[in-house]
Amino acid sequence: MALDGVEKVFDVRRRVGLLRREKRQVRAVDGLTFRVARGEMVGYIGPNGAGKSTTIKMLTGILTPSGGRLRVAGIDPARERTRLARRIGVVFGQRTTLWWDLPLRDSYRLVHRMYRVPDARFRENLDRCVELLDLGDLLDVPVRQLSLGQRMRGDIAAALLHDPDVLYLDEPTIGLDIVSKARVREFLRDLNAERGTTVLLTTHDLTDIEQVCTRVMVIDHGRLMYDGTLGGLHEAGAGERTLVVDLERELPPIEVAGTRVVRVEGPRQWLAFPASASAAPLVAEVAGAYPLVDLSVREPDIEAVIAKMYEERRSA
Numbered sequence: 411m412a413l414d415g416v417e418k419v420f421d422v423r424r425r426v427g428l429l430r431r432e433k434r435q436v437r438a439v440d441g442l443t444f445r446v447a448r449g450e451m452v453g454y455i456g457p458n459g460a461g462k463s464t465t466i467k468m469l470t471g472i473l474t475p476s477g478g479r480l481r482v483a484g485i486d487p488a489r490e491r492t493r494l495a496r497r498i499g500v501v502f503g504q505r506t507t508l509w510w511d512l513p514l515r516d517s518y519r520l521v522h523r524m525y526r527v528p529d530a531r532f533r534e535n536l537d538r539c540v541e542l543l544d545l546g547d548l549l550d551v552p553v554r555q556l557s558l559g560q561r562m563r564g565d566i567a568a569a570l571l572h573d574p575d576v577l578y579l580d581e582p583t584i585g586l587d588i589v590s591k592a593r594v595r596e597f598l599r600d601l602n603a604e605r606g607t608t609v610l611l612t613t614h615d616l617t618d619i620e621q622v623c624t625r626v627m628v629i630d631h632g633r634l635m636y637d638g639t640l641g642g643l644h645e646a647g648a649g650e651r652t653l654v655v656d657l658e659r660e661l662p663p664i665e666v667a668g669t670r671v672v673r674v675e676g677p678r679q680w681l682a683f684p685a686s687a688s689a690a691p692l693v694a695e696v697a698g699a700y701p702l703v704d705l706s707v708r709e710p711d712i713e714a715v716i717a718k719m720y721e722e723r724r725s726a
């Protein structure tokens with residue numbers, strides 16, 4: 411999977427007052443560049459509205475990027491969506507891709523035909539999924555009668571019957587009890603070990619990442635904020651804070667000892683400094699040396715992401 415400067419801009423019309431409508435652009439994905447090698451298991455996390463679903467939709471070919479280059483298994487998803495469909499599996503925690511009124515077995519038969527999976531291969535895959543996901547007693551139950559955890563296992567099996575090289579999972583453990591969560595995670599590890607399936611996992615549950623992924627990418631405001639191990643993420647998140655400085659006019663990046671300018675937009679500049687340092691002397695220095703209008707200290711976004719996830723984990 412290879413992304414180079416991928417962008418997605420949405421035009422949104424917003425009503426302003428009674429009659430006027432304002433056109434605004436939302437940059438849901440803003441220049442994403444990363445690679446995921448074959449067989450990697452990667453967590454893809456970020457706060458609500460960060461651009462995760464938009465990325466996944468582009469990776470499946472549902473949405474066309476506004477800019478940049480995107481390849482999955484060597485295929486341009488938007489151009490060859492059908493060819494790509496044979497190579498990828500997709501699981502959405504919040505909705506099912508199964509036929510609501512049909513027993514699992516019939517849904518699987520439809521997948522079999524839709525993807526023209528060779529009979530022997532299909533039977534082998536189905537047997538393996540039934541065994542590992544413990545679906546034996548559920549095959550003849552209509553999907554609507556399944557519990558959430560049972561349905562999720564059924565969905566995961568459906569996404570894998572055509573031997574995809576890449577599996578996208580969007581919140582696969584949401585709403586599941588501890589036993590079902592553990593089962594899903596174990597299954598993903600087994601699948602990866604046996605088949606070398608590449609996994610991209612979106613989740614708000616840190617344990618999913620801890621137990622399944624070897625790498626985590628954090629996205630915020632459509633940009634990649636972090637790419638590395640989970641351990642490294644804690645350090646990065648706790649490492650820096652930002653001083654947001656509004657100057658009277660546009661200036662070249664300002665120089666304040668112990669900080670570095672990470673972004674400039676007109677008269678506004680962002681200065682990163684170590685989280686362990688006190689902000690007060692930095693504020694005094696900026697105020698003394700530059701024409702200042704306003705100033706605020708921001709906690710790092712990554713830290714906010716982690717804090718939020720840990721909060722959710724504690725209360726789970």
Ligand SMILES: Nc1ncnc2c1ncn2[C@@H]1O[C@H](COP(=O)(O)OP(=O)(O)OP(=O)(O)O)[C@@H](O)[C@H]1O
Nearest residue numbers: 420422436438456457458459460461462463464465
């Ligand atoms: N079809 C659309 N039209 C306009 N704006 C959109 C559309 N889809 C997404 N957006 C906007 O793009 C941004 C990114 O949304 P996206 O759904 O990708 O975030 P997310 O990281 O998946 O969030 P969540 O965790 O809440 O699912 C948001 O500001 C969202 O409002």
